[in-house]
Every structure is written in C-alpha cells, then in structure tokens.
Amino acid sequence: MAKKTEPWYIHAVLWVIIVVLAVVLIQVAIIQPREVVKMEKYYKAESRLRMSNIREAQKLWKDKFGQFTDNIDSLIYFVQNDTTVAKIMTEIDSITNRPKNPFKDLSHGAFSPDSLFLSPKTYSPYKMEVDTSVSVDTVIDRRGRIIKIDSTIVIGTRYLVEGPDGYGKIGDLYSDALINAASWE
Secondary structure, three states, rough: OOOOOOOOHHHHHHHHHHHHHHHHHHHHHHHHHHHHHHHHHHHHHHHHHHHHHHHHHOOOOOOOHOOOOHHHHHHHHHHHHHHHHHHHHHHHHOOOOOOOOOOOOOOEEHHHHHHHHEEEOOOOEOOEEEEEEEEEEEEEEEOEEEEEEEEEEEEEEEEEEOOOOOOOOOOOOOOHHHOOOOOOO
16 A cells, blocks of 8 residues: 655645744734733823822912812913913022922923823823812800801812823822822822
8 A cells, every 4th residue: 555645835834824823822922912011011100200290280389379270271271381380490409400390201201281181091181179178167146046157168278180091199189198199109
C-alpha cells in the first residue's frame, strides 16, 4: 500500500493561520490592555490636575467674594479676566524666587482656564455644588406667643467638585474639615 503525501501548500496555509492567530492573541491579551491601562492612568492624573486647578480657582474666588461659587462659567471667566488673578499668576515669591501661580500645568502643556470646563476622558462637565444652610430663629414673648421668625440663608461656605468619570472629589458639603480636601490626597 502506497503512502499518500499531502501537498505542501496545505501545511504552509496551516502554519500561516497559526502565526496569524498567535499575533492576534498577543495583540488582544498583552498589547491592548497595556494601552488601556496607560490611557486610564493619564485620564486619572489629568482629571485630578484639573480638579486641583478648580480648587485653586475656588480659593481665589472666595478670597475676592467671600463665598464659593457653583457656576463653572463664572469661575473660569473670573480666572481669565480678573486682574488680581492675573497678578498672582505672574508674581514671583521674593523669598524663594518661585512663581506664586497657584495653578498646576497640565500633562500636555501649560495651564489654560478653558481646560477646567470638561473632563479629559468623557468630555463631561465637572459637577460643582455649594452648600446652602438656613438658620431659623424664633422670637417668643413672655406669654408664649410667637412675635417673629427670623431666617438667615447662608450660601457658599462649603463646596464640592466631583469628577464625572469617578476619579475623586474635592471638598464636602457637610463638613468644614473637608473644605479643600481632595479624596486622593
């Protein structure tokens, strides 16, 4: 009985298929996850940098107006156009010879107020809130009748900046101890 041999091109095609599948497997299992992890690390660092810059803008806003704001548009306009902010950004500390600029440079370049609008990953706006507290004082006469009720509304003593992608938050609406505290620090 004669032994029948298979044609060489069948083996060549099988070897090519094996090599292609190995390359695809390496790409899917090793290379792409590294790129995903690298991009996720970039988005996290960049988002936290932007939230830190929002915190610095909130501090400057409070120094000028006595309360925090929950309007990101007003805050960015203030950083772009206020003369005291421009002065602080260009001053140099006389003792350390370092710039007094409170804003940190971003990963891709220098600080820009427009970078505070959106998160780098999903291009969603940052969530900003300020607290509103109402204190009520009731004045009662000797006979127990209510004479008047005074209420005082205080807005903007605490703030919260939260990243839309879940990379942390700065501040707290309920605790004075966490006014400028970041969740990742």
